[in-house]
Amino acid sequence: MTQRLPSSLTPLDTALAALLRGVDPIAPVELPLTEAVGCVAAGAPLVAAWPPHDIAATDGWALRANDLVGVSAYSPLALATAPVWVDAGDAMPPGCDCVLDADVVEISGSLAQVLAEGVPGQGIRRTGGDIASGTPAGAEGHPVGPADLLLAGVAAVDRLSVRRPRLRIVNVPDTTTTAHMIAGIARAAGTDVPTHQAVARDEASIADALDPSCCDLLLIVGGSSVGRHDAAVAALAQRGDVIAHGLALQPGRTAAIGRLGKVPVIALPGSPDHALAVWLALVLPLVDRLSARLPRRQVALPLVRKIASSVGIAEMVLLAEEHHAWMPLAVGEWPLQAIARADAWLLIPASHEGFAAGEPVDAYLMRE
Structure with a gap:
């Protein structure tokens, strides 16, 4: 069914600027390690050497x-006392700076002899070799x-x-699949998503x-076109302010933006492809601003074939x-199989x- 459109379309840049206006990074919170995954680091503790x-x-x-x-099987070294056996992870005994394999040392009663040379550091993890003293556990502005x-x-x-924005998703009936998709993407982006x-x-x-x-950003999934329902x-x-309804964006033209008090609101179309496009173009920049995330990485590659676009709509x-x-x-219209295959978006x-x-x-990567 062809979507009916609002009578006028707001430029994407205008809509994004209106949403970002007055939005500042949220306060950091401390989370257990498993809950912090995907959230943007807000400073990082400096860990001791390991x-x-x-x-x-x-x-x-x-x-x-x-x-x-000079020690070898032909010129073994007799030891006055048996060497110390260590297991992986044990502290090295004083004065020792290498670990040799079990078959390199022969022990017979009280006699011990070594059959091979060693080099300093052989079989050893040095102090700070895995983690240098003062290394941050995470990089500020980047996801954990x-x-x-x-x-x-x-x-x-x-x-x-970390900073973990609270994102509330309101699912309009008959758009459950789209709402679940957006919720999953939002969690992967480091948000708390009821x-x-x-x-x-x-x-x-x-x-x-x-x-x-109870949220920093509110999404409505479905019900943003101009149909009877x-x-x-x-x-x-009724509850807040509508800033724009209808965006010069394809896919995603029937989306709407507004505010409830100071909280930005985006009404995503119920169609999965249009909702995903609006998420990437509008919601993700808001999540990044709230998280104080540094700019996302782009990958520059040549195009296999030409891309033609209409002037006047992003x-x-x-x-x-x-x-x-x-x-x-x-381009512009996204079949679901194309979404499943995509590595990046532009x-x-x-x-x-x-x-x-x-x-x-x-291009921005779909999955970082």
Whole structure:
């Protein structure tokens, strides 16, 4: 069914500027390591050196390398006392700077002899070899990832300071699949995401679910077109302010933006492709501002083929990487199979006519 559109379309840049106006990074919170994954680090503790002293990296005999110069099976070194056996992770005995394999030392009664040389540091993890003293457990402005958890866990840090925006999703009936998709993407972006189901598609039911008191950003999924049962925009107008309804963005033209008090509100179309495009173009910049996230990484690759775009409307492009180049999968309209295949996305500004084949373009990765 063809979507009916609002009578006028607001430029994407205008809509985004209106949403970002007055939005500042939220206060950091301290979360357990497993809850901090995906959230943006707000400063990071400086961890102590690890290991804190020289330790054995393998099981074997702890010895001093200088004592073993020239030693071989043909010229063994007899030891006055048996060497110390260490297991991996044990502190190195004083004066020892290498660990040799079990079969390199022969012990017979009270006699011990070494059959091979060693070098300083062999079989050892040096003090600070894994983590240098003063290394931050995480990078401020970047999402906390598995490597950050490894550093924090090894250094016995059990909580990290992060920014985790509270994002409330109001699901209009008959758009559950889209709402679940957006909720999953939002969690991966490091937000706290309670989802609330409106009782019905009517204005009063949707308005009842619009509670800005416990969130930093509110999304309505569905009901933003101009059909007989699309009441999300009317519900927003009843409870707050509608800034724009209808964006010069494809996919996503029937989206709406507004505010409930100081809380930004975005009404996403119920169609998965349009909702995803609006998430990338409008919601993600808001989440990044609230999280104080540093700019997202873009990957520049040449285009396999030309992309044509209409002047006057910003168009979203899905891309797949093929042989170190970007292959356009969909422009303006996004089949679900293209969404499933996409590695990256590109926004063509409304003033741009597109890109020529072979021209390098900077694209944002779908999954970082």
